Amino acid sequence: MKTDAVRGHLDGLLLSVLESGPLHGYAIIAAVQERSGGVLELRKGTIYPALNRLERIGLLSSAWESVGERRRRCYELTDAGRRSLATERTRWRAFTAAIGSVLEPAPAPGHAT
Amino acid sequence: MKTDAVRGHLDGLLLSVLESGPLHGYAIIAAVQERSGGVLELRKGTIYPALNRLERIGLLSSAWESVGERRRRCYELTDAGRRSLATERTRWRAFTAAIGSVLEPAPAPGHAT
DNA sequence: TGCCAATAGATTGGCTACCAATCTATAAAT
């Protein structure tokens, strides 16, 4: 999979893996990779600015979690984030429908091949 | 639909609408728009460089067609272009499967909601 | 005890690929 294939859909991916509970950056990368069957390997340089942006616009909230001396930032969906996730899913369906109908047009029905 | 949503999938779209026969630039734009239900409106500044590139790498061939004094360049799939189209379709399915499985994970089966 | 790898977070700069704007030219409409 070409690396920047997620372009335009990153926000949805991030919001989606946070739907079932808060995660920190590394865990987000791992969750996306796992749920995509190992196909999508997001980069740290990709997600950290995105997470910051999503927090800035109010779709995520974050809190430092301390594990011993180690601290990590856990991100959580806000209510607005949850609504945005629903919107992203709608956008995704519209997107795949549009591209798909051009790329793989339905064969004319009732015509034996 | 955000305008540059086709990013990364443009080649497939172009090859796909040329599958059923040669078309010139304007007709390609119209075909993509029609087959996407009016959603995808490619720009001339998007397709002409792309068509040139696809011809340069051997996926398309082109010929000037004269309509009266008017001339227009008609693009046609080469054999390599036809093979590339098949590859693009495979890539598209892999892409939608990957993003889709993260964005809309299948609910656990056998669990009444 | 020192060293390396893995985990964790953050920033910088660069590149790809698409788009908006702009240009030329012809044909049809007004």
Added chain:
DNA sequence: ATTTATAGATTGGTAGCCAATCTATTGGCA
């Protein structure tokens, strides 16, 4: 005659993701 639609082409701008690089802590291992 002027405008509008068709048709092709190029230029510059920019959004968004990535590679590289930096810091810091923890744990394994020799």
